[in-house]
Amino acid sequence: MKIRRIGTTDEKIELQMTPMIDIVFQLLIFFIMTFKIVSMEGDFNIRMPLKSQVASTPQATPLFVHIQLRADAQGQLLSPGGIIVNGELRFDRMEDLHNYVIGIVGVDEPGGSGEAEAELECDPNLNYEYVIEAITAVSGYVDHSTGQVQRLIERVNFTPPPDVTGP
Amino acid sequence: MRMRKRAESKILEGDLTPMIDMTFQLIAFFMVLINFSQTETDQQIQLPDSVLAKPPDQPFQYPITIQLTRDGKVRYGGQELANLNRLRPYLVNERTILTGRDRPVSDATVIIRADRRAKAGVVQRLIQVCQQEQFEKFALRAKEDMGP
Numbered sequence: 087m088k089i090r091r092i093g094t095t096d097e098k099i100e101l102q103m104t105p106m107i108d109i110v111f112q113l114l115i116f117f118i119m120t121f122k123i124v125s126m127e128g129d130f131n132i133r134m135p136l137k138s139q140v141a142s143t144p145q146a147t148p149l150f151v152h153i154q155l156r157a158d159a160q161g162q163l164l165s166p167g168g169i170i171v172n173g174e175l176r177f178d179r180m181e182d183l184h185n186y187v188i189g190i191v192g193v194d195e196p197g198g199s200g201e202a203e204a205e206l207e208c209d210p211n212l213n214y215e216y217v218i219e220a221i222t223a224v225s226g227y228v229d230h231s232t233g234q235v236q237r238l239i240e241r242v243n244f245t246p247p248p249d250v251t252g253p
Numbered sequence: 254m255r256m257r258k259r260a261e262s263k264i265l266e267g268d269l270t271p272m273i274d275m276t277f278q279l280i281a282f283f284m285v286l287i288n289f290s291q292t293e294t295d296q297q298i299q300l301p302d303s304v305l306a307k308p309p310d311q312p313f314q315y316p317i318t319i320q321l322t323r324d325g326k327v328r329y330g331g332q333e334l335a336n337l338n339r340l341r342p343y344l345v346n347e348r349t350i351l352t353g354r355d356r357p358v359s360d361a362t363v364i365i366r367a368d369r370r371a372k373a374g375v376v377q378r379l380i381q382v383c384q385q386e387q388f389e390k391f392a393l394r395a396k397e398d399m400g401p
Contacts, residue, residue, distance in 0.1 A: 103269055103273075106273075107269070107273065107276075110273065110276050110277065110280065111276070113280050114276055114279055114280055114283075117279075117280060117283030117284065117287065118283065120287065121283055121286065121287070125396050125397055126306075126307070126308050126396075126397040127300065127306065127308065127394055127395070127396055127397065128303070128305070128306030128307045128308050128309070128394070128395060128396075128397055129306070129309060129364065129392035129393060129394050129395070130303075130305070130306070130392065130393040130395065131362075131390070131391070131392050132390075132391050132392075132393065133389055133390055133391075134380065134384065134389060134391060135384065135389040136384045136385065136389075155373070157373075161370070161372065208373035208374070208377065209373065209374075210372060210373060210374025210375075210377070211372055211373075211374065212372065212373040212374075213369065213370050213371070213372070213373070214301060214321075214367050214368065214369055214370070214371045214372065214373055214376055215301035215302075215369035215370070216373070217301075217373045217376065217393075218301040218302075218303050218369075218393065218395050219301070219303070221303075221393070222303045222304065222305050222395075225305055226305055227304070227305075228304050228305070235305055235307065244377055244380065246377075246381065247374055247377035247378055247381060
């Protein structure tokens with residue numbers, strides 16, 4: 087049987103690249119335009135049941151630090167003496183508070199002092215960023231040699247707010 | 254005069270393969286990096302910074318995210334609430350869901366995403382409202398401060 091040869095001439099089939107490259111570039115531009123470097127977020131965990139549900143008073147803990155934060159009319163931390171510790175010590179900066187907490191808690195315990203407790207009494211007008219700064223100052227610090235977080239006081243609470251009508 | 258025959262003109266085809274490879278790699282990179290979990294974040298809220306704010310090792314078991322704007326407005330589930338008391342029905346609803354699943358209310362963690370300029374008094378009132386609805390675990394969210 088005679089077999090007929092098909093396609094004697096070798097024709098190269100060329101793919102149409104142009105539409106694909108168009109789409110690919112459009113996708114690329116879309117992702118570049120929508121790309122946004124989002125900084126990481128973390129949490130400060132606090133356990134705060136209603137006072138009536140708590141069996142013991144916070145003062146019963148061996149190491150109790152009461153921190154009062156006072157604000158000016160603009161909500162900034164009052165200076166001087168915006169940070170009052172245990173009703174007697176006055177600090178201007180969060181670094182001073184942090185050093186004080188290191189002094190009383192110590193840095194020997196790697197997991198932090200589980201028995202220590204800090205209570206924050208914040209001026210209602212104070213900007214929230216100072217509250218977080220104060221929590222950071224008492225909670226711990228980053229050891230730059232290891233990059234690990236060293237805990238100081240893990241139990242942080244708030245005093246109940248004054249009974250005013252909210253927003 | 255004898256004319257020299259010109260060489261046959263050829264179409265020069267550039268090799269597109271490396272370019273397409275790179276382009277696809279870039280697209281894959283951006284697709285991987287695009288973070289769809291940021292839907293709960295509110296771009297209008299500027300979180301306070303903290304060096305200790307590290308992302309949690311494991312997600313919360315039952316998170317309830319409440320946002321608080323600079324001017325003290327509460328946002329929950331994409332809705333802006335007129336005042337803190339309007340939050341109560343939603344919290345009751347969350348509590349009902351939890352009890353329906355035989356879970357204690359203490360399993361839930363209220364994540365508070367408050368603006369850095371929000372007032373401490375409002376944040377405390379928000380915590381108080383949640384406490385009154387029997388929630389007791391709170392997570393104060395902050396942005397990781399990478400330092401200078």
